Amino acid sequence: MTNWKNYTRESRIAYFSMEIGLSADIPTYSGGLGILAGDTIKSAADLKLPMVAVTLASRKGYFRQVVDQEGWQKELPVDWKPESFMELLPTKVLVTIEERDVKVQAWLYRVKSPTGGEVPVLFLDTDIPGNVEQDRRITDHLYGGDLTYRLKQEIVLGIGGARALDALGFSIRKYHMNEGHASFLTLELLSRARRPIEETWDERAAWDTQHVLGQCVFTTHTPVEAGHDRFPYDMIQQIMGEPVPLTLLKELAGKNELNMTMLALNLSRYVNGVAKRHGEVSKSLFPGFEIHAITNGVHPFTWASPYFVTLFDKYIPSWAHEPELLVRVDNIPDEELWEAHCGAKAYLFQYIQETTGTEMDPDVLTIGFARRFATYKRGDLIFSDIERLTRMGEGKLQLVFGGKAHPKDIPGKQLIQKIIGQIKSLYPKIKIAYLENYNMDVAYRLLPGVDLWLNNPIRPLEASGTSGMKAALNGVPNFSVLDGWWIEGHIEGVTGWSIGPPPEKNPSQENHSDEDANDLYDKLENLIMPMFYHDREAWIRVMKNAIGKNAYYFNTHVMMRRYVTEAYIR
Template sequence: MKMLITEEHTNGSKIAYFSMEIGLRDEIPTFSGGLGILAGDTIKSGADLNLPLVAVTLIYHKGYFKQDIDDQGRQIELPAQWEPSEIMHTVPEKTTVIIEGRTVYIQAWVYFVKSPKGGEVPVLFLDTNLQENSEEDRSLTDYLYGGDDNYRIKQEVVLGIGGVKILKILGFQIKKYHMNEGHAAFLTLELLHQLKNNLNDVWDESYIWDFEAVKELCVFTTHTPVEAGHDKFSYDLYRNVIGDYFPENVIHDLAGNDHLNMTLLALNLSNDVNGVAKKHGEVSQNMFPGYKINSITNGVHSYTWTCDSFKKLFDKHIPGWANEPELFVRTDLIPPDEIWNAHSEAKKILIDYVNSTNNLKMDHETLTIGFARRFATYKRASLLFNDIERLEGIASGKIQVIFAGKAHPKDEGGKKLIEDIFAYSENLKGKIKIAFVNNYNMETAMKIVSGVDVWLNNPIRPLEASGTSGMKAAHNGVLNFSVLDGWWIEGHIEGDTGWSIGPESTETVPDDNANKIDTDDLYNKLEQIIIPTFYQNRDKWVKMMKSAIGKNAYFFNTHRMMLRYVTEAYI
């Protein structure tokens, strides 16, 4: 049945959630990694909690990219072609934005995220691939994070300005606009325009823009402590693309004098600003002194990221867990053998899948370590191999390692890391089995986060904003072995919910000596604690698995996160 946006969907005040990427399912490849999956999990919890939410993103006809890897570990990027009409439908209404002096038409596809609890959230996917537009403008919604700054700023005009306009045309009454990262910050300029137009004011040099009214409408979540992650555009580019849409002298005051900084624009026009973990809030405050930046620690959607064997286990012992994740505190009541059997079932699914893709012949009994995430250099995917000779002495025949992840097509350093993993796999053949799972997506992520025994995460401190993959692992009783950064500072209890790598996080900028310190600690704990516990003290291991669920999954979920947004930012 074709679902349309009806008066029932637009009735009452809504929260408009804007995100450059949203990850709901693999068949809708409009996400690249953690930011998009978080957005999808946020929307799913919004539906479960029956929150008055509507979401806005872009359609990306060719997705992010489909990853292929050759025999040397070189990443090959292929278009992730898909057909939106098989999954969603368009709304008849259209809006326009002006780009480089041209009128660009925008239409929205709509997909409804429905909860078994009865809630429903419409997600609008904006599309410029329309007959009315030029070939150049039709391609603006082809690729996620594709092209150059010129392509990116045009996409952000479509998302921010076009998104606000399409919501108004469709009849949504918006109480708050939540910007998930700075990509959508142009929405603030459209809100300023609409306030002016409502007053029928003429724009001249004497006009006083109502910044305070827009600030009351806007919530901003910043996700990156990495300077390069904050979008900045030259004012020459701004003038060329946006023209006289908004006075440049005012933009300088809001977004910076040297470059148009989208994060600054969002900061200056939002009353509620937050980082995504306590530590990240501190780091963001250090990056942008003078602004009040709170923190609301991320979570994951519990039902989505719990594997089938643990779903059955939780249904049996903790009924209601999916919509009340706080009930995970009762995990300790589950018999240890049932915990281990559920994990063994998930591990078998993963190992059998990995073995079907290569000839490594991984086995079901060996301690299996997982590392799967975006391949950016600061995440240090190859830290485990910093001292090959020592690693061999510690772990030959005792561990096997599974990697997965995509490097951005323009990130040569990230691509080189994938090649390095392949080289280490070859060098350690016969000693440590190392697999790389191709084309990391939600389906493979579910297999890996639930099927490994240990989840490894070792970014350079303090560059991990949150790190939601470790939360997914915890939902499946998988133990985290991570540097103390992002969420793990809050979730870590040494020897209880997992283990730390390196010292406590006191930095607000990276430490050049971190590699050696962290490598030594990683090897020491692997040799002296993790490997012996796994093979010689199963009772201790299962007790820790229970702690990971009962103390981490209990808290680090998007139900808890969304309730905090409601009480601290939306109301």
């Protein structure tokens, strides 16, 4: 095993993320943000990029979802042991919380690539003898607790993470904050860069913000104002004290309350959104800042089903490390592509039968919808007109759902309950399955196994939408609202289909669910279903286009090359 000190021999990019999804066995992720972070790290290893990642140990995970007989989501802790997967590093650091010294330790996980590349990931943990009980629990629950708990976690991530890297001997050339949760690391860098006041005779000038600017990269993922973490300044002073003078902090993070996104924006030389449209939306949310756009991607080898891995290996050698070669998808005979898809579909249907008892028909058009259950994602849009859905879909449509609602999101839980109710009321005319406890393992079965991937959020709230990229990698066409990445990947009837009017004819702030639902039904009934059932050759052509025109580009290899050239070496 590599001595961990070997990782400190060259300077690295430090990638900070509150959540990182590397495997279902390490449940330190809740959804798209964490999965993206995991895919980012895997591609960095594939490309042999000098990176080190920092996150929280989240000893009790996000939560394990159980849906009861009434369709109501219950949350159970996911207890896992870092020592089963990781090596405890010998150095501990201190952070100050409520005037107490809180010890922070780091577990090391190595992400290794077949190319020989390795990326160390540090999982920060406060469950240490000597810390008081409430401090030992800080790194237990991902996104758990109240605002005070969140603030303490973000102190551990940003300040504790920066101190851990320094104490372990890492030389950092750039700090990349994946969302605003880690923004406090800028305050740690500011304190390090502070010049003696007698050199400047000016308290404000002593704090070298320009030096910190040159060290930081910030990626924002949240396209709505309310989604950015904010903390009252009296809470900041009570829990953190004054890591920098309050007047300076208000100048950097907001006059009335501390906005973590504003703090990162003001102290990062390079800032980006995660799709072209999201970059534009972010500029409107934070006018005056230069915000670029690097569209998200997915890690090819992680998300290709075993059936497609075999197929790609046979006809497109080296695809996993050079995914741009997927443009050669026409090398694959149609019948072999369809056979691989049928294998993935059978794999999913076996899982559905084992977990839900529902026996799906492999010959029926099967639509998948799985993501975090927030109301803006409109998981029930396809049920807008039950009579029409039944009329056109009886015996010809099957639906598979999955996803968790945040424990405090009551409307999201009610949405799950509504869908569970439709399972019972529409059976047997339309078979519907809800896959409990949606995680990386369930996604690995679900995404490649459906025939069509559905996504219909309220515009412009889809920052990117990487689940659709995973579907495209497996030849599953997207049927989606034109938002996030799909604006860039969509060619109507070629790579998939759109829902609702095009962006230029519909301002992003206007949403009419009735119009979107009607368009969904019209295209499903008049374009998609006829092609699936009566023109298999045309359907396979769309599947190939999803791979050759979407998956070849929307992957984390392409994404990371852009981060290197546009953000890291500036």
